[in-house]
Amino acid sequence: MNENGEYYYAFLEHRHLALVAGELEQSVYTSPRTMLTHARVLIDSVLQLVMQEEGIPDVQHKSLKDRLDEAGRQGLLTDEVRDALHDIRMAGNRAAHQPRAFRVTESLAAWEQLYIVMKWYVEVYGNPDFTFPEYRDPAPPKEQTFELPELESRLGRLEELLRKTLSNEREETLPAESIAVSTPKTHQSEQPGYTTVRQIRHGDRTLDIPYFLRDAFLLPQRFEKSVRFLVKLHGAEEARIMSELPADLTGLHQAVTRYTEKNDEQFFEELAEFVDEERARRRIRIERPGELFLFHKGDSIIVTETLAKAELTKENFPSLTPGFIRQLEESGIRRAGQLPQELVILAKYKNVGAGTIEKLFEDLKNTQKEAETV
Structure with missing residues (x-):
């Protein structure tokens, strides 16, 4: 990736080749x-395009x-291209089967060999007027990177699109959000996670689950209309x-008794929310690192030192x-800064409902505003 956030192979006319190459970079x-493992898919795709x-x-060629x-x-x-293809294939096989640690020097070597292959492919089968750019090492990542399971998921998804394209099947379209963040030129705009x-899905509706929520705990109190349903399911x-x-x-x-299809539908709607x-x-946390927040549904406030020290009394709130x-004190919570970040957790206390928590959140916001004017 260069200083403009553009991946090296962004110039490739074949969009899905460019996407996979961007992930490899x-x-x-x-x-x-x-x-190393997934570089094999890229060169295999190049060879399929060459055969076309x-x-x-290509029917008889299985591997x-x-x-x-x-x-x-x-x-x-x-000879140079053949050797590069062979080296990438063998390195990928080793990475796929051997449990040893693989070094950056090995992936950099494969990146150089990919350059040999891609340059040959574009110069022989591409636009004759196009001048292939000089080799460039990938820049070391400066920001938070994707965790391995997420990276594998991204590559797997792009490789599947590439396979379908090469098989002359109907080309799938990435969801609007993914297009905006997965193309090489705009990839940097997507934060990991x-x-x-x-x-x-439920009925004809589908909900995309991002990586950072893959194993998220489904706190029943976050689902106001489905609290009892979730408690029963838990x-x-x-x-x-x-x-x-x-x-x-x-x-x-059907996993529990006394609930109906209406509960499934209601839960799906709240799950989308x-x-x-x-x-x-997550966006707020990324934009404001190091800050402490209190959350209530879709709203949030930053806990300043003044707010954190505010005693939880009737006079203040x-x-x-x-x-x-009394129940808060029994739990050792005497100041606003000791409240749980997820305020709906407070609904566990006796005679504390959603309305009470919502009013407390408004009190907290008002206290914060008053502190700003001092």
Whole structure:
């Protein structure tokens, strides 16, 4: 990636080749094993494109080695390109099977060999007027990077699109958000954690689940209309975390008694709100690192030192009742800074409902505003 956030192979006319190459570039330093393993898919795709250009039937070629051998028999490869393809294939095989640690020097070597292959492909089969740029090492990542499972998910998704394109199947379109963040020129705009890793559906509606919520705990109090439903499901060891949810929520109510399809639908609607709220909260945390927040539904406030020190009394926070204050004190919570970040957790206390918590949140915001004017 250069200083403008553009990946090296952004110039490739084949969009999906460019996307996969961009992911490989990102993984050179962060996960050499991933880069080496998935580089094989890129060169295999290049060889398939070459065979299409040359009119060579590809039906009998089942593997990368088969295609490499066939391209050699047809005299399509220079010695340098053949050696580069072979080295990438062998390095990828080692990375796929050996448990040893793989070094950045190995992924950088594969990156150089990819350059040899891609330069050859573009110069032989691309626009004859195009001048292939000089080799460039990937820049070491300066910001937070993608965790390995998310990176693998991104590569797998892009590789599947690439395979479908090469198979002349109907080309799929990435979701609008993914297009905006996955193309090489705008990839940097996507923060790690936002890659869609699964989808949950109900009826004809589908909900994308980002990587950072893959194993999120589904606190029942976050789902105001489905609290009892979720508590019951948790008791049956169901729907405790996001990854426990089925791909289709239709019929989820059958895991417990006395609930209906209406509860499935209601939970799906609240789950969509939950995902939107969590996306917003993550953005705030990224934009304001080092800050302490209090959250209530889709809203939040920053806990300043003044607010943190404010005692939880009726005088400071009119919404607090004597019983609420007593229960907070029994839990060791005497100041605003000791409140849980997720305020809906306070609903666990006796006679404390959603309305009380909402009023407390408003009191907290008012206290914050008053402190700003001092």
